[in-house]
Amino acid sequence: MKQTEGMTLIVKTVTRISVWLILLYGIYIILHGHLSPGGGFAGGVIIALAFLNVMLAYGRNFIKRWVNIGFLHDLESSSAALFLAVGILGMAIGGGFLANFISHGKLFNLLSAGTIPVLNIIISVKVSMGLFVVVWTLSVFHLDKGGKEE
Amino acid sequence: MIVYILCFTLFLVGIYGALTKRDLIKIILSLGIMGYAVNLMIILFAYKEGGSFAILVKDGINSNMVDPLPQALILTSIVIELGITAMLVALSIRLFQKYKTFDITKIRRLSG
């Protein structure tokens, strides 16, 4: 029998369908972070789990072919820098670090609550990429030189 | 009162595990239990009899909501614990590569 990467066909098929639903749910949680429970962190974790689902079902090499891990690193770092940039903008315009400087909008609208949705999106990128990269790094630990010496 | 005592028992279970277990992974799990016990305790501090979730609702007034601040604190502390746990797991993988064992009593190249 041919040794294939990842898990069985059943798992792969289910993952192929469900991963989009998971992603969609994560995005929903992020975008409604200022209206309902959830927000950037919870949504980010869900998105990271979607990526991890693919990684578990299809194997590491599949992910490596499709995504550039270095780019994910950069995305993570730049989202942190972006968060600080929003904070400093608040300092320049609003009168305090992370102060709100755009209109609050109407309560319970999707586009409301000033900078909070923006920050939620930034945090979700940071968390999802960060979590995925952490697990990825742990899973490739045995491949590098650390294991060989001594 | 009984819930606080149970929480504290959970905390003691965690600290017992962290101090006496010999397996690296079990130590990490014990630290997790300890952290969760404290998180649970702080959430319980915020709870009041018959309290409801702490968000605004569209129709009507959500009176009698529980204190939302500890929940925010716990979210932060969970994130921190996630980071520390990832760090510890990474360190224990490396330790396994170097020493070929998870037994803490065999990992003692540092002395004194």
Next chain:
Amino acid sequence: MILPFLIIIPLLAAFLITLISGEKDNWAIVLSVLAEMSLLTLALFSFFTTGYDTFVYEMSGWKIPLTICLVQDALSGFMLVIVNLIALTSLMFSISYIRQYSSPWKYYALFMLLITGMNGVIATGDIFNLFVFMEIALFAAYALVAFGAKAEEYEAAFKYAVMGSISSTLILLGIGILYASTSTLTMAHIAAELQTKDPQVTYWVAAVFLVGFGLKSAVMPFHAWLPDAHSSAPAPISSMLSGVLIKALGIYAIIRIFFNIFGAPPVFLMIFMVLGSISIIVASYLALGQWDLKRLLAYSSISQIGFILLGLGIGTKLAILGAVFHILNHAIFKSLLFYNAGSVEMALGTRDLRKMGNLRGALPVTTSTSMIASLSVAGLPPFNGFFSKLIIIIAAVQSQHIIYAIIAVIGSLLTLAYFMKVQRYGFHGETVINEIKKPVSLGMKSAMIILAVLCVVVSILIIPGIREITLDPVVSVIISKTGYIQAVIGR
């Protein structure tokens, strides 16, 4: 308006370093040195403009207690100056030292995170925020201890991380109990609320915090992780950990919480004195038996922390002056000694005192600066260590604590003894060593020379005219105890 930048600049630098650096570390060095220089300037500026005043910066445009605040008073300014001064010299030392490891740019990113954490702990006026920044600093510290990627370093980092998370969990428990009883997280409001509450609450929380922050500052019964972690880390990181991290996370937090929030209950001052004197004697004794130079220095750190805690415990104005002065002095000479150990390790490939010998010819700068640092840590005039220890001993005598004064004197003598050992075997031994593996670079030399000069120069802070503008405001913040409440709330 200065304080937020002390946190924003290193954080931004950390993430920019990870963004722009490839395999080379040139940009990382430029960015981190620039960030650190601006931080030191800002810290000095904030320290000298503050004086006896207190400035409060409220985040995100809300008012306390609804928001996180940053408090700038003489004590936080003083600690910020120490942290950023040592951090700058440590960066100068790291430039060529860290190139012996793989991917040095990661080191600079983590280093900047460490600075972020420490600056945050010092600047913040919110107790949960203190916890968060403490975790950031510790997280960077765990990674940096393991940076050398050798078996011992992973072992030390794992021990450190386990002890660190136990103590952090205890501190979180204390914060939870404080919040449950006072319903606020701003330190000044907590202090004001606690005055109206049953003192029982204070004692319970203080006991939890004593263990938590005791583990962070490695006073004697809680010291087990320190010799491993501080001796296994790369030399510039050892100097950061021993020189400032245990002070920023341990001693500073103890001062803020026990003096400014709890109003220094006498029973805890008593405990500080006892723990301090145990640390002085036992750690000095343990240091005497060490042959590993960095391990000896790590034990020495525990005993010097004991001196600081003893000074705080005596609690008179003079004793606190001594303790505050000793915080600065210990940061300077212990960092210098760890740089010496690092350059010896780099040049000879060993840090075993028995394998070292006469280094005067091979490493002249290292040998002479280590002499200055040893004399200064042992407490010989005219170096800075002499004055701070003298003040602590005089204060102990003045306040009728003769036994503690005797303990401090014995501790100083033991310190002198083990640094005689360092000099006798390590730097002025019998076997003359002429050839070295790697030369000590200019950056390392200048870092050592700067700190050696400071060892002498800092002594002038004790002259009354200069003391009044530098150390006295710091002492007044600590001695006024819950005057902190008025300073923060009643502006």
